[in-house]
Amino acid sequence: MLELHNAALRLGDAPLFSDLSFAVAAGEVLTLMGPSGCGKSSLLAWLLGALPPAFSATGELWLGGQRVDGLPIEARQIGILFQDDLLFPHLSVLQNLLLAMPPGPAAQRRERAGQLLAEVGLAGLAERDPATLSGGQRARAGLLRALLAEPRALLLDEPFSKLDMALRGPYRQFVFAQLAARGIPAVLVTHDPGDVPPGGRVLQLADYQESAHV
Amino acid sequence: MKKRIASCLLAALGLVLPGMLAAKPAATADWAAVSREARGQTVYFNAWGGSEAINAYIAWAAAEARKRYGLRVEHVKTGDTADVVRRIQLEMSRKHDGSVDLLWVNGENFKTLKDGGLLFGPWAEQLPSWRHVDLQKPVRVDFSEPTAGLEAPWGTAQLTFIADRQRVSAPPRSAAEWLAFARANPGRLSYPRPPDFHGTTFLKQLLLELTPDAAILARPVNEAAFARATAPLWAYLDQLHPLQWQQGRAFPPSAAEMHRMLADGELRLSLTFNPNEAANLIAAGQLPASSYSFGFRKGTIGNVHFLAIPGNARASAGARVFANFLLSPEAQARKADIAVWGDPSVLTAAALAGHAKAATAAPGALREAVPTLPEPHASWVGALEREWLKRYGTR
């Protein structure tokens, strides 16, 4: 469960929004939409703990009953998927996954990583250079990496926008299925209404801003 | 192939050089013709440029030469005269016109140039100013090597030590006292690292005092004589070095650096080839006013420094005219002035009478009469430096 209480975001002196609150249940995907510059990506950055210094934010972020907004990124256990897969180019696909996994006996970790790769249809690609993978394969490996770190919540920053139309639909379903299976709450930022999961809640940030002004 | 290139170079040197001397007729033309030829020439005067006082003096002389003789003199400030010698060698081996017209030189470098037949002349004794030169001074030998008119004397020098009265009231006045002083002041004595000119001179000074028979130093060196003559020197240095600054593992790079270290109290004694150096430095604010000069009881090494013209000089007439001016009583008196440079003159006292100022009265200058000891033969320099480097160069 991810909860946001009374969040407000300012760029310098200009308020972007204020008094924003929401809660995302385990396995649920909340979609944030709104025009460019409304602060949705900045909100995501703040949730992650990587708000650029030009912005300032107030509010409380709770994760599974623990307040985390004061913690550095690495202590929050919040994962993120960007537009680019950002697989580390100096590591193989497998090494990218091993990097994300919690420590443990080496053989066991490799086995589990291989198993998961097979589950998502990437069997046999473990030792490949990420640069030689197709866009869809890279996207799946990227999600797998994020999930292997066992996050308590996942942020999705327009993760589908760079994929071909043909790949987009299946990958979307794949992501939502994985999140639901693991019971991970997620916040999705997108411009494309087609990205919203079936029956998912949508928060229009611009509306919210307007309503807040009323 | 590589061998061929090297031997070609050598052969070229051998072929070209003797011809050079013959090709240039000795300076017999009368002075008026030389002066006419010199007008409008540019003289590249290669001289050590490490002292602002000397540089300023040369700049003055260059300005005067321009005014009086329509001569342009460019002071090429050199670090090590050996570089210039090498350049002359290379240029002449390739039959190039010279980049050097006049050069400040003495000792080993002169001997190299003379032996290689790389010099213009003889010309020195045909200069009008020659008649003022004090022939009592060793102006016709350069480190026991006859000058043969291939270089004109410019100034005299005598090894002189400097101390600060605030720290040293009774300075050492012999090699033995120097060692005793080092024992009393461990870590506070040193000398410039040979082959620095001053460092090598200090070695020669010690050698003159320590060697059993100083007479053999006046003759060209040979292995047996060297071993016999220098054995006491190495024994002495073996004792001295551990008592020196940095336990003798490091040496200051130059006498000028030693003056600075003396001023800061890092060293107790410094040395110079100019009896007026301390006075100069006090005037320039680089030594405390309580500094003074002194010599060894039995005397210190003295020599003359010279001006020479390479065989391939482009402006040999201009070089002679400028050298003649540098030898004039007016220029020599100015050079001896503490406020200017303070380099003692090579001219007779009579010639200077009209121009001389009260040079030796300046505070800090050498006020005691120190006997002048002759330089060993120039061939000893290289031998001493090599042996020193072998023994102490890698500590």
Add this chain to the structure above:
Amino acid sequence: MGQCRQCLPGALAIAGMAVVFLPVLPGLLPLAQGLELAVWRGLLADAQTLVALRVTVISSVVSTLLALLLALLLTMALYPGPRWPALQRRLPALLAMPHAAFAIGAFFLLAPSGWLARWLAPLAGWDVPPDWQTVRDPYGLSLGLLLAVKEAIFLLWMLAAVLQEGALQRQMTLARSLGYGRWQVWWLCLLPQVLPRLGWPLLAVLAYGVSVVDVALILGPGSPPSLAVLAWRWLADPELALQARGAAASWLLLLVFLLLCGCGLLLWRLLRAAWRQPHGRRWAGASWQPRWLAWPLLGFCYLLALALLLWSLAGPWFFPAALPQSWTLAGWQQLDTAPLFTSLGLGLASAGIGLALVLLWLECGPPALSRWLYLPLILPALPLAAGQYHALLMAGLAGSGFGVVWSHLLWVVPYMLLTLYKPYLEFDTRMITLARSLGLSHWQRCWRIKWPLLLRPILAALAIGFAVSIAQYLPTLFAGGGRFATVTTEAVALSSGGNRRVLAVQAMLQLVLPMLMFALATLLGQWAGRHRQGWR
């Protein structure tokens, strides 16, 4: 790059570079005498050689590794963060400080009678300087340490270029979201990507450390000096046998350099193997970020410049006084301005010619050959300068202004190319396509579109070319036949003398000239872009 299909400009570009680079090769022939066995025996029998070699190895290895460590530590501490751009803005001024001026300032600061010791003197009760070897120690450690500080600035500058890529910053965020602290992210994810990009700059640092003469004369030991200084002295000796020994020592320098490169490569291989096995352990407390880490480095450089300024204005100032007994402008008033103007002329000429050559090359030269043009940066300078000198002698141009400018170009051109290469490569080709569709010819496109848009990198390249020319010591000395007194040759010549005031004045000039040029480049760039916000 290389859209030009005309043969003539391409040939011109190649010819221009050939004139700068190729004559060095026949000039190297006389160094072949240093390949004879007998000469090598003489070299190895000389007691100084091996000790000098030790100095060279220690100082160059220390300078390279420590510079890398310093630069990386600073980067890790500050990037990403608000202090990183602030540091980046200060780099060009520090980079413009010539090595010799830096060395002289460091000497003023750190010598046993230096400024720091004077501050300590009342506390330690010193009335004379301690008999220490804070500089010029026989192992060359102080030489290596101070070179490291100077080279760290260069490496930081190169790192700044690499880190401008947004992907690295997002990778950092992503890796942290996986639970790794910033130091561990640096170690696991960024270093393996950044280090290979630092390969060439590191080689340049190593080559500089191996063959540096001016800094070694100022800060290095004397008995014996480093191998480069020894080789340089031998090459300049009137005795032919010693000249041959100098040639052999030059080859030895090259050999040492190659061996050290090999060691570096080995080290890199080992490191890379270690990265290949991510174990997944997260280090606790690894988010510590010492943002103050830049201050010691910057403070040292500023203090050093302040020491130079103070000494250039000082009257008598003896140990242990912390400040001069009196002040004087004599050093500046009695300044011989000839070297200043010589430097200025040489710098402007070589930067101007260098820019023309580099632009021509980037437009029309074969890109495949570009890497060869960096060779002078990663080869020891001593044999190259000696080769240039021989070439000039053969052409009868030694000691001419043309010869000196030409000799500087061998280092000016690669540095300018290095500065311009990336902006040129990243230039938006759509602009050119657009210009073609408007019917502009190739040179019109360059002149009206490309070069104006690249004005800032071009100005920066000019300033860097100028600074590189100002700092040249060996080529000026060799090619100029000693006739060209520049602020650098003056400063190094005076550094063996005792007059700190005159020395400080020359070092200040050496420092101020390139800085003025950098300031000018920045101002011009800002002025040109004053009405165009999108023009960067």
